[in-house]
Amino acid sequence: MEIIGARDDGDTASKSCSSEISDTVTVLYGSQTGSAKKLAFQFANELLEKYKKKVFVDAMDNFDLSSIVDSPQLTTIVFFVSSYGEGEQCDNASKTFSYLSKLCSENSHHLKNLHYGLFGLGNTAYDIYQGASRDLKNCLSQLGSTLLGSYGEGNDEKGELVEDYLQWKNQFMPTLAEHLRWKPSKENTYKPSIFISEVSPRTHANGEIVSSLRDLNxxxxxxxxxxxxxxxxxxxxxxxxxxxxxxxxxxxxxxxxxxxxxxxxxxxxxxINREEDVSKFMFLFCLRQKAEQVVQLRSTLPLWIPSPTTYKAIVKHYLNINSAISSQMLQTLANFAPSDKSKDRLLRLSSRDLFTKEVVERRLTMWEVLLEASDGNPWPDVPFSFLLESLGKLExxxxxxxxxxxxxxxxxxxxxxxxxxxxxxxxxxxxxxxxxxxxxxxxxxxxxxxxxxxxxxxxxxKSSFKPPLNGDRPMIMVCVGTGIAPFRGFVQHRIAMSAAHNVGKMILFYGCRDKSDILYPNEWPKYSTALESKLSVHFALSREDPARKQYVQDIILQLSKDIHELLEQGAYFYVCGDAMKLSNMSKLVRQILVQRKGISEEEAATTLKQFKLNGRYQEDLW
Missing domain, CATH: 2.40.30.10 (Translation factors)
Incomplete structure (x- = not known):
């Protein structure tokens, strides 16, 4: 568990936080791609800056919740929870949620002395929105825990996740501080958590100056x-x-x-970042002249950059220079503006409406915003440590x-x-x-x-999106665009198995714009021949004929009888590709069950839920 606190080398360590819980906050995250983890550390670092208190940060599954069950001591935890797949918990939060679910089944307020905050990360393009965070909230409520402030949700569909977080954080943080009786520190100047020392290459003549991941011995x-x-x-x-x-x-x-x-x-x-972007970034922050300067880094936060290295190596290989910028970041950067005019521009841009119109909708990066605000002039006073802390790792x-x-x-x-x-x-x-x-x-x-x-x-x-272990089970595969990738692997898998075993029938529904958009066009007939017609492929071409647009959903409905028969035979149903185009697929399966099986909507929903629990319905959407 990372401890964010006093700014010296000895303050970052791994230790249990249960004994110091009364005047501290634990921040836990469930994160699959890093978004929730990033917000968790941002939140913890801001608490440190404002209140000069220690904050503990870790993945949910690394925290021993049993240590606070039925505890008489008050505990404060802030959760940042991303939903994964069909509203599921992320890999580093699933064990914790399973444990909480078991506690819930005991119908007792085992966590009545837990006070918590909760921010969920999700995307409305998915069929189940904020499933993981809402499930956690319901579970903690059943266990008697008290929610501090309001429950927050961030929607990543329109790129507004960061703004949603800031709106929630600005309301929640004062509530949290009041609960803990914390008072803001009078110090209001920027203090780095990453310390950078420029050193002579001779100092490390016997060591290794790292330029990229390829250079690490x-x-x-x-x-x-x-x-x-x-x-x-x-x-x-x-x-x-x-x-x-x-x-x-x-x-x-x-x-x-x-x-x-x-x-x-x-x-x-x-x-690695594009050379053109790297060059402009280096110019903006006056790093071109010392691009190959060797630097040594130390930090009170998890350090994701090898050291020693150079400015150019950091910007090109490790720093997410094109990450989304927040309105709060603009307000902070205004303090380093090269002119009053640039400062005024940034402060005006930080207003919610103007920020959405001029920054979010145009998808501008930090360096692009600053170049526009200063009419193309450099920003020499922005600390490099601030860039590392704000932009984060190139994931x-x-x-x-x-x-x-x-x-x-x-x-x-x-x-x-x-x-x-x-x-x-x-x-x-x-x-x-x-x-x-x-x-x-x-x-x-x-x-x-x-x-x-x-x-x-x-x-x-590793992924759970896999073909059935039993090779004779039928498979129904639905995809658009590059969502075809795993299904090419699935079909190859069945071809290899067919040499020694009987394999089940496979139907592939593949959505493309037109014939020229079909990927691996010469392979599908060969695969079908190799599988002795066990594979049938149906192409849905949405722009081949303007008068007759066809989508995968249309063909699936046309073949709903065949699909239902395969489902009755124990078929596995897979969906892969653009969430905007395929997010209604589970609804379509429910519709087929209602129409072909003659059951109610509620019974169809229960059946589909059972499919998901058994791994017979899986989605891999983005």
Missing amino acids: FLDKPPYHIAKPFNARLINSQKFTDGQRCQFHCEISLEGSRLKYQTGDHLGVYP PRYYSIASSELLYPDQAHLTIKCERELVKGKIFYGVCSNYIESICFREADQAGRLRDWQTVPIFVR
């Missing part, structure tokens, strides 16, 4: 994981479509890594593996769409997808071959 031996990725070679690639809707296939070698994946798992890839991106380990044990295939979205005259580039695309196609030799030194840092993340 300790990475050359397994095991490899999220904190220790493997530098894998890109060995092959194929482009399907180009331009703004660039989509491509790439193959990554796992040789020498001992990494093992199972069909349906995810591959984590660490990207890995996750891709469904588009191959089966039964056919490709030493390779992981990816199906990638380059994010290049035109937003109000500005092209928004996805960091990782364009990074991989540049390696696969822009840095290849004249024959299109990838060079041996072209590597990317990767690791495998």
Whole structure:
């Protein structure tokens, strides 16, 4: 558990917080992709800045809740909870929630002395919104816990998560302080939690100055994981479509890594920032002249940057320079403005309405906002430590593996769409997808071959989105766009199994714009032949004929009788792809159950819930 408190090297440690709970706050997070964790640490750090009190921060599953069950001592915990999949708890919160659920079944107020705050992170594009946080709230209520202030929810569908958080935090934090009888510190100046020392390269002549994840010597031996990725070679690639809707296939070698994946798992890839963005960022904060300056870092917070390193290495490989900016961050940055004019512009932009219109809707980054506010002039007074604390880590991106380990044990295939979205005259580039695309196609030799030194840092993340263990069970697969990736792996998996076992029937519903948008077009007929017609593929082409737009939902309804028969035979139903296009799929399944099975809406909902509990209905949406 991280302790955020006094600003010296000895104050960050791992220890139990149960003995000091009376005048301290514990902040717990359930986070799958890092969003809830980031907000938890931001919240804890702001408590420290305002009240100069110790705050304990950790993942929910790392905290021993049994230590406060039926405790006579008052306990204060603030939860930041993301929903994962179908409104489920994240991996680092599931054990805690299971434990609480068991306590609830005892019908006793085991946590009556717990006072808590709760902020949920979700996306209304999903069928179940804020399922994890709402379930936690209901459970704590049954256990007799007291909610401090109001329950907060952040919606990430329209990019308003940070603003939703700030609105909740501004109301909740004074309530929390009043409950604990904390008074704000009179000190109001910025104090860094990350300390940066510029040192001579000679000081570290016998050490290692780290430029990127590729340079770390300790990475050359397994095991490899999220904190220790493997530098894998890109060995092959194929482009399907180009331009703004660039989509491509790439193959990554796992040789020498001992990494093992199972069909349906995810591959984590660490990207680097675009050179153009890095250059502008370095200019804005006057770092170009000392780009290769060696720096040593120490921190009272978890440090996610190897040290020693250089300014350029941090900005290019580790810092999320294109992360979303908040209105509160603008207010803080105004204190470092190079002119009164720039300061006034930032303060005006921090108002909610103007911020939404000029920053959120245009998807501007911190450095883009500051460049506009100063008419293109640098901001030399912004502390580099503030940038590290505010922008945070450049997180890995996750891709469904588009191959089966039964056919490709030493390779992981990816199906990638380059994010290049035109937003109000500005092209928004996805960091990782364009990074991989540049390696696969822009840095290849004249024959299109990838060079041996072209590597990317990767690791495998386990997933529950997997084909049934019993190979003769039918499968119904629904996807749009690059959501086809795991199903390519599922089909390959069944082909490998069919050599020795009978396999069940498979139906694939694949939504695309038109025929030119179909990925792996030459493979599907071959797969169907290899499986002796056990595989049927139905393409829904939404823009092939303007007079007759067809979506996967339309074809599913047309074949509802076949789908119901397969479900009666124990079929597994999978959905993968864009949440905006597929979030109503569970509703469609309920509709088929009502119409074909002749049951009520309530009975259909119960049946679908049972499918989900048994793993027979799964979604992987983004």
